[in-house]
Amino acid sequence: MRFFTTVVAVLAAAHGAFAVDIQKDIIITFPSGTADDIVNRAMVDIRKAGGMITHEYQLIKAFAAKAPQKVVESVTAWSAEYNAVIEEDNMVKISNDIS
Numbered sequence: 001m002r003f004f005t006t007v008v009a010v011l012a013a014a015h016g017a018f019a020v021d022i023q024k025d026i027i028i029t030f031p032s033g034t035a036d037d038i039v040n041r042a043m044v045d046i047r048k049a050g051g052m053i054t055h056e057y058q059l060i061k062a063f064a065a066k067a068p069q070k071v072v073e074s075v076t077a078w079s080a081e082y083n084a085v086i087e088e089d090n091m092v093k094i095s096n097d098i099s
Contacts, residue, residue, distance in 0.1 A: 021050075021068035021069055021070055022068070022069045023066050023067065023068060023069075024067060024068075024069055024072055025054075025064070025065075025088060025089040026064070026065055026066075026067060026072060026086055026087065026089055027063070027064045027086075027087055027088075028042055028062060028063055028064075028065065028075070028079070028084055028085070029061065029062040030061040030082060030083070030084050031061070031082070031083050032060070034061050034082050034084075036061075039061055039063070042063075042075050042084070043056075043063060043065070045074065046065050046071055046075065048071075049067065049070065049071035049074075050068055050071075051065055051067030051068055051071060052065065052066055052067075053065050054066055072086065
């Protein structure tokens with residue numbers, strides 16, 4: 001019985017050690033008056049955490065990224081002060097056609 005308990009404990013520890021943070025596809029949009037260094041700070045934070053910027057928008061202060069969940073939460077917290085909108089990047093359809 002003791003052997004079984006030890007094996008379960010080792011497997012649980014190994015699972016935690018190899019866990020990977022979930023990557024999310026997001027779009028972050030800032031109000032038009034936001035300073036460029038604030039937008040750049042968000043992009044730098046995402047890159048430092050192992051994420052990547054997939055698109056930078058030119059007409060609006062926004063970018064799309066694939067980022068770990070933890071950094072998304074971090075950027076959401078500090079960017080709230082600047083009224084940033086962070087949302088999951090999803091497919092949008094304009095018709096009810098399900099085909």
